[in-house]
Amino acid sequence: MTGTRLAADLAALDRDGFVIVPDALPRAWIRALDRELADAFAATPYARGDFYGHRTKRFGRLLTRADRVQDLVLCPHILALAEAVLGTACERIQLNVAQAIAIHPGERAQFPHADQDMWGGVKGTHEFLLNVMWPLTTFTANNGATRLYPGTHRRPLQALDDLPAPVVAACQPGAAICFLGSTVHGGGANITTRPRRGVVIGYSLGWLKPYENPFLAYPPAVARQFPRPLTELLGYVQHRPNLGNFEGQCPSLLLEDTVPAALSAVDALRPDQASMLAAFARHDA
Structure with missing residues (x-):
């Protein structure tokens, strides 16, 4: 990816709150990742709850399930976007989530929401999060493709009736659907006969509590097998001054x-x- 492409994607994020990057990774490579995660998808029970869904499967700890996930997390163009979006509000960014999601036939549309609402505090002065949805299967309007509500990252909403018409993130495996933590979005309903599968990789400010506890998902015995840039994203490094230390050391x-x-x-x-x-x-x- 070029600097021109990076600038264009950042401009789209700033304008709309999201951008779809086509061909961020080879389609065949993503298909291979889907095959590697097939057993985990099959073994995972459906979620429970009106937010997570009743016909949706979710599982984390992806870095322990398929080596290819490292390439998703460390994708240079995506990391450059995350650094540009988040880097002015923290010394270093961190991995917030690495989760696989399968929306099965019969699932209803997800409640429209902004992921930054998982954290308290005043919003609006900087971004908290950049999420990247990587389709493992083709995303369509009928099988549960993510719905993105343009401009909601800049406009506080008082009611669902205030939402603009959504943009359906219909795209092929290999594309990267990037959206801000302040952007309202939600999974669509799946009215087809096949599951819609994807992986969400999220990056957040380094001083926030992450969605997935990295030290339980990737304890030292596991994390020491990863390259240093990845362990730093997992929190095995201090966020100066002194935040996240162990006995006063890194x-x-x-x-x-x-x-x-x-x-x-x-x-x-x-x-x-x-x-x-x-x-x-x-x-x-």
Whole structure:
């Protein structure tokens, strides 16, 4: 992907709250991933609840289920989008979710919602989240393709009647459906005879509590098998200043073969904080 493409996709995200990136990965590669996840889809029971759905299957821990998921999470163009959208409000971004979803025949349309509402606090000054839905099967208007409501990332809604007409994210495997955490969306109804399958990879601000607990999904014995850029997205690194530490040190030390029994706390400050602290130390000397 080129810098021109990145700029165009960022402009679409800013204007509409979403963008569909065609051919982000080869279609055959995505089909192979679908086959790798087939057993997990078959074994997973239907969700329970009017939000998650009654004819929908969901499962996480995708990085332990198929090696190809690493390439979804680390897709350079998608990471560049996430960094551009989120990077001004945090020192580093994190993986918020890696979840597979299958909407089966007979499922109703999902309640329109904005994913950022999982967190409290005042919204509107910056984005909290960028989600990327990767279709594993063709997404159509009839089989439950994600519905996206353009402009809702900029316009607070008081009632469902205020929603604009949705855009149906109809596309082929290999495309990446990117939408902001502030954008109202929802899965569509599946009125066909076959499931609609996809994978959602989400990136959020590094100082937020993620949707999927990474240290339970990928404990150190599992995470040490992953490349460093991936373990950092999973939280095995500090978000300065000092956030997410282990005994006052970077949690990446838990990925080493041996961990000292006793550790000394070590500052992990942003450069501006370290500079202020150095000035204070000189003044106090």
